[in-house]
Amino acid sequence: MMVKAKVFIYNKEFDGLPKEGDLIIKEEDLPPLKDGEYLAEAVYLSVDPYMRAYAPSIPLGSVYIGSQIAKILESKNSDYPVGRYVVGYFGWRSHTVHDGRTPEAPANFPAPFLIPDLGDVPLSYFLSILGMPGNTAYFGFLEICQPKKGETVVVSGAAGAVGNIVGQIAKIKGCKVIGIAGSEEKGKWLVDELGFDHFINYKTDDLDETLSQVAPKGVDCYFDNVGGETTATVIQHMNEYGRISLCGSVSSYNKKDRSVRIPLFLLVAKQIKAEGFLFYRWVDRSLEGVQQNLKWLQEGKLKYRETVTEGFGNTFKAFVEMLEGKNVGKAVVKV
């Protein structure tokens, strides 16, 4: 059968927040399957901050990057049987013909993998708490921050896909957890449902003053999703030998000059470590992260929430709203 795929093409370089017309939807005829290939239909698309960060390296005219959960409709590859679901970095497309190997771009992204049947675990969780954001939180926080019981942990972008998991893992490890986010609704969720100790609304609270109040003993670990002024201010409150896990700089992604004023001398004076990472650093240990997060999920120690947008055509809208911070928890698109 001849299948038509809908794809989002990167049409015009983003200037600031992505605008209508920067991505355009096209139809593409998919070729018939060759041996070793399978055809999959998107069920959930992921929208993540890294997609904006990578924009300058994505060639105009190509399908926009991203991962998805897709159902296998047809297969000439026995590793990918019809009816099963696969997580793949196929880009923003409704249908994909793939050969089961690692996609070319972006470099170092993992090969597609078949989702195991876990009964009542929602399928979309494999894009979030049991997928890249879950492992980003697990490894990026534990490996770089090395949190100790009783320490104070600050998380920015705390209500985002990764941040909320980091805060919950920090609670599991016996830390005091302060979440920074941009709405009272998010704060309520973090404190009342996820058990964060404090919430700071960076839009309405004075971050510096509030940190002095809620972290009187200073900050030991900072998991940074946003960069910018927030990071500069948190550094002022950090203790000697503090650890900063640099996961993202979403506050700067829409800016031409992405650099940030940082009190570098304080990193010296307080012997602070700031380390950037990308989730694929621990890709060989993926299963460890997924299994631990699943265990905590099943034990009720990790809770999770998604902001679901309906319809393939609304992927761009979901992407922009995520960049504006309108999502609570992981932003996904249900096709």
Next chain:
Amino acid sequence: MMVKAKVFIYNKEFDGLPKEGDLIIKEEDLPPLKDGEYLAEAVYLSVDPYMRAYAPSIPLGSVYIGSQIAKILESKNSDYPVGRYVVGYFGWRSHTVHDGRTPEAPANFPAPFLIPDLGDVPLSYFLSILGMPGNTAYFGFLEICQPKKGETVVVSGAAGAVGNIVGQIAKIKGCKVIGIAGSEEKGKWLVDELGFDHFINYKTDDLDETLSQVAPKGVDCYFDNVGGETTATVIQHMNEYGRISLCGSVSSYNKKDRSVRIPLFLLVAKQIKAEGFLFYRWVDRSLEGVQQNLKWLQEGKLKYRETVTEGFGNTFKAFVEMLEGKNVGKAVVKV
């Protein structure tokens, strides 16, 4: 006997580069020795960048902070015999009565220690290559940067007390070494005498362009003594998993706003680690650093140079000239 000490008093808060009158010389009557105390006379005073960095935390009216080598003139402490030399953080003073314990300020500075007799090793080396700067280079570079053979290492403030040792240790470890400093005289010394592979004059060369030429494979380790624009530019050239050892920010010490614009998102994208440190982190391992540096010195693998200013009264002048980058190698004052 009644001894009069000359001391430099912190009289007026530094505003930018320290000015005449900010420190004033006073005379002080020293009390007669009690049991456990000894009297020592300064032979060499150290002037170091950290002294400017600490200025905001030094109380006006107190003796200015610093280390010195002093000869013991009189003693009621058998651990400190007359005639021996001691390294102590006594401050800028010509004579000191001390009880042999750790000085109160600045916190965490090591207790005075007796200099062993090493024959032809100059006494002043215990303020430099066999003292704090030597250990700062040894531990701060090796522990934080973890350099591997064949990697490219950039050192800023490369002709300073610490930087030149870092570069030489990097050569010993089989790295390619690029030094950044501010005069052709310094560059000549680094390349012709110390064996650095390249020198970049930050005052006359385009750092960005020159780094592209001399480090075409990118930079793996950066040992930072200066902060500021230099650091922001070097980060642009760093490779994935690059390591930055943040030793100092001398370019910002004389500024009111000591923060620096840094491409923080690049630390994420390239998974770079930036870690600040103060030399006392490894104070328990001091002897290891001193012994290794001494061994390399005796084997001719480490060379050393000092900029010596004569006369206690010229300590302030030596301090300001060091902050202006006029010294080559360690700046010391011979009393």
